[in-house]
Amino acid sequence: xxxxxxxxxxxxxxxxxxxxxxxxxxxxxxxxxxxxxxxxxxxxxxxxxxxxxxxxxxxxxxxxxxxxxxxxxxxxxxxxxxxxxxxxxxxxxxxxxxxxxxxxxxxxxxxxxxxxxxxxxxxxxxxxxxxxxxxxxxxxxxxxxxxxxxxxxxxxxxxxxxxxxxxxxxxxxxxxxxxxxxxxxxxxxxxxxxxxxxxxxxxxxxxxxxxxxxxxxxxxxxxxxxxxxxxxxxxxxxxxxxxxxxxxxxxxxxxxxxxx
Amino acid sequence: xxxxxxxxxxxxxxxxxxxxxxxxxxxxxxxxxxxxxxxxxxxxxxxxxxxxxxxxxxxxxxxxxxxxxxxxxxxxxxxxxxxxxxxxxxxxxxxxxxxxxxxxxxxxxxxxxxxxxxxxxxxxxxxxxxxxxxxxxxxxxxxxxxxxxxxxxxxxxxxxxxxxxxxxxxxxxxxxxxxxxxxxxxxxxxxxxxxxxxxxxxxxxxxxxxxxxxxxxxxxxxxxxxxxxxxxxxxxxxxxxxxxxxxxxxxxxxxxxxxxxxxxxxxxxxxxxxxxxxxxxxxxxxxxxxxxx
Numbered sequence: 122x123x124x125x126x127x128x129x130x131x132x133x134x135x136x137x138x139x140x141x142x143x144x145x146x147x148x149x150x151x152x153x154x155x156x157x158x159x160x161x162x163x164x165x166x167x168x169x170x171x172x173x174x175x176x177x178x179x180x181x182x183x184x185x186x187x188x189x190x191x192x193x194x195x196x197x198x199x200x201x202x203x204x205x206x207x208x209x210x211x212x213x214x215x216x217x218x219x220x221x222x223x224x225x226x227x228x229x230x231x232x233x234x235x236x237x238x239x240x241x242x243x244x245x246x247x248x249x250x251x252x253x254x255x256x257x258x259x260x261x262x263x264x265x266x267x268x269x270x271x272x273x274x275x276x277x278x279x280x281x282x283x284x285x286x287x288x289x290x291x292x293x294x295x296x297x298x299x300x301x302x303x304x305x306x307x308x309x310x311x312x313x314x315x316x317x318x319x320x321x322x323x324x325x326x327x328x329x330x331x332x333x334x335x336x337x338x339x340x341x342x343x344x345x346x347x348x349x350x351x352x353x354x355x356x357x358x359x360x361x362x363x364x365x366x367x368x369x370x371x372x373x374x375x376x377x378x379x380x381x
Numbered sequence: 382x383x384x385x386x387x388x389x390x391x392x393x394x395x396x397x398x399x400x401x402x403x404x405x406x407x408x409x410x411x412x413x414x415x416x417x418x419x420x421x422x423x424x425x426x427x428x429x430x431x432x433x434x435x436x437x438x439x440x441x442x443x444x445x446x447x448x449x450x451x452x453x454x455x456x457x458x459x460x461x462x463x464x465x466x467x468x469x470x471x472x473x474x475x476x477x478x479x480x481x482x483x484x485x486x487x488x489x490x491x492x493x494x495x496x497x498x499x500x501x502x503x504x505x506x507x508x509x510x511x512x513x514x515x516x517x518x519x520x521x522x523x524x525x526x527x528x529x530x531x532x533x534x535x536x537x538x539x540x541x542x543x544x545x546x547x548x549x550x551x552x553x554x555x556x557x558x559x560x561x562x563x564x565x566x567x568x569x570x571x572x573x574x575x576x577x578x579x580x581x582x583x584x585x586x587x588x589x590x591x592x593x594x595x596x597x598x599x600x601x602x603x604x605x606x607x608x609x610x611x612x613x614x615x616x617x618x619x620x621x622x623x624x625x626x627x628x629x630x631x632x633x634x635x636x637x638x639x640x641x642x643x644x645x646x647x648x649x650x651x652x653x654x655x656x657x658x659x660x661x662x663x664x665x666x667x668x669x670x671x672x673x674x
Contacts, residue, residue: 183483206382209485219476221397223404228397235393236484238386 133160134197136210136288136320137182142191144177144343151177153343155191159288159320159336164311166331166351167324168363169340170371175324176216178340179292182322183213196287212286214277214294216324222266226257226276229265230283237284244283251279255309271302278306282313289313291323295330303330311335328363341371382486390486391494398498401468402505412460412506413513416453420514424449436599438631446519451627452596455558455619457510458503459590462562463583465499469570470579482657489654492567496650499566500559507555511548547630554629557642558622564649565618571656594620618645 135158144152152174159165169175181188184200184207193200198207220229227248234244252258255275265273274294281289291310295303307330314321323330331337333352338345347354347370351363360366402408424446472478481491565586573582593613595603600620604611614620621641628635 183479185479185482205487206485208483209382211483211485213479213483215476215479217476217479219480221401221477222475224397224400228400232393232397233480235389235396236481236486238382238389240389 133162135159135194136161136196137322138192138194138197139178139182140192140194142178142181142188142193144174144181144186144188144190151343152181155340155343155345157338157345157348159322161287161318161320162314163336164314164321164323164332165336165338167322167338167340168326168328168331168367169324170326172342173340174343175340176292177343179213179215179290179324182290183211184208210287212281212284212289212319214274214281214289214291216292216294216296218273218277220265220273220276220280223264225262225264226252226268227261229276230280233280234283239284247283247285248279251282252276255279271298274298274302274306278309285317287319289319289321291321293324293326295325295327303327328367331363339367339370346370387486387490390484390490391497394481394491394494395498395501398468398495398502402502408464409506409509412457413509415460416457416510417513419449419453419456420446420517420519436601438628438633438635446514448599449597450514450519451630452591452594452623454507454510454555454626455562455596455623456591457506458555458559458622459562459587459619461499461503461506461559462564462566463569463587464566465495465502465563466566466570466573467579467583469495469567470573470575473570474575488657492654492657493650496560496563496567499563500556503559503563504552504555508548547632550632551626551629554625557639557646558625561618561622561642561646561649564646564653567653568649568656571653590617590619593617594623596620596623618642621645 137159139158140156142152142155143150155174155178157165167175167178177186180186182193182195184205188201195207196210198209200207221232224232230248230251231241231244234241234248239247248261249258252261252275255278257272257275257279260268260272260276265276268276278291278294289310295306298306310321310323311332313319325331331351333350333355335351337347337349337351337354339347339354347357347366349357354370355361355363355366358366358369360369427445469478472481481495482488484491569582569586573579591597593610594617595614596619598606600611600614603614618641621635621638624635625638625642628638
């Protein structure tokens with residue numbers, strides 16, 4: 122698939138631009154001058170301990186909050202100028218489950234598709250394709266309440282892709298899932314980014330979800346303390362792996378602290 | 382966004398509400414049984430004890446069950462408005478509100494679509510109640526039946542009248558009152574922080590609104606009993622919703638009631654949109670509290 126490029130013909134156009142964004146809850150600063158970009162075809166991992174500001178950042182990108190300072194653009198459209206319309210190319214999987222438990226998988230997906238302006242026919246075709254890719258097509262008529270956590274997550278991922286987004290935000294989507302399910306989701310999303318030319322911003326605190334060539338942002342206490350590809354960040358810190366690099370970068374917090 | 386996108390999203394929001402409503406049969410039964418208890422038990426007792434004089438829109442003496450029926454219709458809609466508010470708080474706690482709020486459609490449209498969905502659900506309940514009330518012999522307006530179905534072995538001499546024109550005439554009034562209660566519910570949902578607080582809020586809103594209104598007694602009778610209660614009822618928007626429905630059932634428009642209902646609807650709606658705006662404090666606190674990271 123041909124990548125969109127900027128005016129100079131070499132660099133791809135970012136699907137997400139976050140520039141100089143700061144945010145406060147009252148007097149407590151949650152984000153401090155955060156800037157980064159997410160490119161199509163790439164997974165950008167956002168690594169940070171609890172309270173680092175990851176969910177606040179996601180809330181600002183998805184316009185659940187307005188950013189009082191800085192600029193956020195999705196595919197070149199700023200939410201402050203375009204309002205809700207800027208969210209058109211965005212797909213999101215929130216940390217908190219967001220499916221309607223009393224509706225079936227199909228009803229949940231149809232509801233979302235209608236919110237995205239898809240016709241019933243388009244919705245049905247796309248949902249079958251998305252569910253097939255996640256091996257969930259046989260559960261389409263089951264109520265979400267009857268599905269386990271892993272299957273619900275797969276449905277949420279399928280839902281986030283129905284409208285063919287250019288930017289996919291995943292806020293710790295594998296939390297609480299078993300290892301095989303986690304691995305399947307990680308593989309699927311990386312594959313999606315590569316083959317579908319989607320830019321992915323993946324918030325996590327699980328190091329094994331980050332591949333060496335993924336772009337990496339390390340967020341600590343509202344500030345980005347490291348950026349680059351995962352392998353470059355590890356090399357720059359001199360650590361033997363990403364866990365060690367992360368520990369050095371955030372000032373000694375252990376993996377157990379982070380996962381707590 | 383195109384008109385088609387708006388239409389599909391609107392349809393989707395209404396369809397989801399109806400699906401949820403149909404899956405909750407207990408909710409439908411409760412919505413029906415609650416006013417029926419008032420109609421069958423309360424009205425039967427008061428029928429003998431309380432005389433209603435001839436007051437507009439009535440042209441003749443009426444029985445008490447006929448008098449309280451508009452109030453019971455408004456009660457159904459008020460409960461539905463609060464139920465819709467509960468549903469919004471539930472959606473926010475369960476996270477599905479985020480799915481709605483992160484769509485590329487303006488928030489006022491999303492809230493208005495939710496409001497309409499709630500009104501449509503309330504109309505199903507109201508008309509089901511009207512049919513049951515009619516079967517129980519409540520003769521609301523002078524009938525202009527298009528079609529009368531005689532029911533065998535049914536004690537009521539008129540059978541089931543389908544549909545009395547007045548039931549259609551009252552529809553715009555019911556839409557307006559349903560929207561007003563829905564907007565009130567929406568406003569409340571923006572101020573309720575947790576699902577657990579909801580029962581208290583419901584009791585605090587529904588019962589005072591219902592009892593301190595013209596639903597059960599005419600205002601003039603209330604004035605004879607208690608002047609302060611009369612003034613509370615006079616300034617209670619529920620009173621005017623009841624009066625709008627009462628007059629509409631008799632093909633009349635109560636101008637004051639219409640003005641109060643429309644005015645309250647606009648105020649509640651503007652405040653709701655304001656409260657759910659991402660740049661305002663209320664919604665930000667709500668979303669920020671339960672999440673980490």
